[in-house]
Amino acid sequence: MSIDIPDVSGISIGILGGTGDQGKGLARRFALAGHTVLIGSRSAERAQAAAESIGGSVRGSVRGADNPAVAAEADVVIVATPWDGHRATLESLRSELAGKIVIDCVNPLGFDKQGAYMLPVEEGSAAQQAAAVLPDSRVVAAFHHVSAVLLLDPEVEEITLDVLVVGDDREATDTVQALAGRIPGVRGVYAGRLRNAHQVEALTANLISINRRYKAHAGLRITDI
Amino acid sequence: MSIDIPDVSGISIGILGGTGDQGKGLARRFALAGHTVLIGSRSAERAQAAAESIGGSVRGSVRGADNPAVAAEADVVIVATPWDGHRATLESLRSELAGKIVIDCVNPLGFDKQGAYMLPVEEGSAAQQAAAVLPDSRVVAAFHHVSAVLLLDPEVEEITLDVLVVGDDREATDTVQALAGRIPGVRGVYAGRLRNAHQVEALTANLISINRRYKAHAGLRITDI
Numbered sequence: 299m300s301i302d303i304p305d306v307s308g309i310s311i312g313i314l315g316g317t318g319d320q321g322k323g324l325a326r327r328f329a330l331a332g333h334t335v336l337i338g339s340r341s342a343e344r345a346q347a348a349a350e351s352i353g354g355s356v357r358g359s360v361r362g363a364d365n366p367a368v369a370a371e372a373d374v375v376i377v378a379t380p381w382d383g384h385r386a387t388l389e390s391l392r393s394e395l396a397g398k399i400v401i402d403c404v405n406p407l408g409f410d411k412q413g414a415y416m417l418p419v420e421e422g423s424a425a426q427q428a429a430a431v432l433p434d435s436r437v438v439a440a441f442h443h444v445s446a447v448l449l450l451d452p453e454v455e456e457i458t459l460d461v462l463v464v465g466d467d468r469e470a471t472d473t474v475q476a477l478a479g480r481i482p483g484v485r486g487v488y489a490g491r492l493r494n495a496h497q498v499e500a501l502t503a504n505l506i507s508i509n510r511r512y513k514a515h516a517g518l519r520i521t522d523i
Numbered sequence: 524m525s526i527d528i529p530d531v532s533g534i535s536i537g538i539l540g541g542t543g544d545q546g547k548g549l550a551r552r553f554a555l556a557g558h559t560v561l562i563g564s565r566s567a568e569r570a571q572a573a574a575e576s577i578g579g580s581v582r583g584s585v586r587g588a589d590n591p592a593v594a595a596e597a598d599v600v601i602v603a604t605p606w607d608g609h610r611a612t613l614e615s616l617r618s619e620l621a622g623k624i625v626i627d628c629v630n631p632l633g634f635d636k637q638g639a640y641m642l643p644v645e646e647g648s649a650a651q652q653a654a655a656v657l658p659d660s661r662v663v664a665a666f667h668h669v670s671a672v673l674l675l676d677p678e679v680e681e682i683t684l685d686v687l688v689v690g691d692d693r694e695a696t697d698t699v700q701a702l703a704g705r706i707p708g709v710r711g712v713y714a715g716r717l718r719n720a721h722q723v724e725a726l727t728a729n730l731i732s733i734n735r736r737y738k739a740h741a742g743l744r745i746t747d748i
Binding site: 415488491506512516 | 718722742747
């Protein structure tokens with residue numbers, strides 16, 4: 299089925315918590331695709347160091363700054379903070395993020411000797427928590443299942459996987475689907491409303507089990523579309 | 524990665540709630556693969572009618588009986604009842620199901636005008652509820668995402684999808700993976716412990732959203748394995 303894809307090539311992308319592996323990996327891939335990428339962190343210095351570690355080898359420009367500066371400047375903002383600081387970080391950035399598309403890729407997971415498991419979230423999911431904390435933003439859940447290892451691997455040119463895109467605002471989910479498609483091999487697939495974000499986040503625990511059993515960096519493909 | 528696959532070709536398969544589309548679809552595919560299939564229902568008559576509707580065109584034998592007879596006779600039992608009667612049906616079959624592998628494919632979903640959504644389950648998931656109710660059985664969660672439409676379509680010879688197999692007993696999950704592989708095109712993939720069954724069940728709501736948006740019968744493939 300063909301769906302009109304918005305042109306997102308000129309969009310600048312901010313990444314809160316962009317010094318972690320997932321955030322840095324996404325930063326690298328979007329910069330490779332030519333985007334201006336702003337890496338955010340509580341420490342502007344660490345953000346700048348992360349940006350410099352990526353900057354040389356990509357088409358787009360990569361800069362680092364503290365989270366508020368990134369949230370204020372970027373067109374679209376990805377939340378890649380640890381689950382631990384998720385709510386507090388977003389609460390502190392409510393005004394900077396107002397009116398923007400906010401992409402939440404945080405997986406609320408715990409770990410023990412049997413592996414990963416989902417943590418209970420009062421609002422239902424990290425994405426719904428973001429939506430509750432940011433009433434003036436358009437929150438979309440996506441990029442939960444992309445392996446940070448593959449994102450950061452310079453030998454990996456294509457990543458074969460579908461990014462499940464979950465949200466209540468059609469223009470916002472269309473935009474995020476198009477952004478997912480900027481990473482070679484990746485397809486953004488609309489996968490329902492925000493109330494169904496929880497299981498997409500929690501499925502990351504299953505992918506971790508699959509990785510352990512099959513020695514892989516597992517992702518998803520949706521069949522028949 | 525190669526994994527030893529047990530030979531399950533001689534196993535007889537009982538399907539509780541086998542007169543519904545999902546149960547009947549699985550019955551048809553396992554009978555096509557040469558298995559003896561026992562369709563169970565609260566009404567033995569309706570079970571027999573469902574069996575007759577499949578029986579002519581398959582290699583294996585298909586019979587219908589009431590749920591207790593099927594639970595007692597089959598080697599492996601699939602639970603495909605509506606979520607509504609899930610707990611009561613299993614409670615009534617505890618002794619028949621003792622010692623057996625019980626495969627739960629039930630999705631606890633609600634529906635409204637915005638589509639499907641997950642229902643809260645006290646035990647965490649339908650599969651965990653089954654495990655709580657059936658302490659002497661080996662409960663495995665699997666076959667949640669297989670489209671009943673495709674299972675029942677006589678024009679469809681192969682179904683391209685991975686069945687996520689979730690459970691705590693290695694021999695049981697190995698067996699269920701092998702059973703999934705009896706359907707042409709399908710691969711059984713181990714996907715974690717029973718505590719991570721909930722999100723596999725709930726993801727069916729997202730697949731329903733995908734089906735609606737893309738006019739498809741969506742399923743999953745796991746990449747990199």
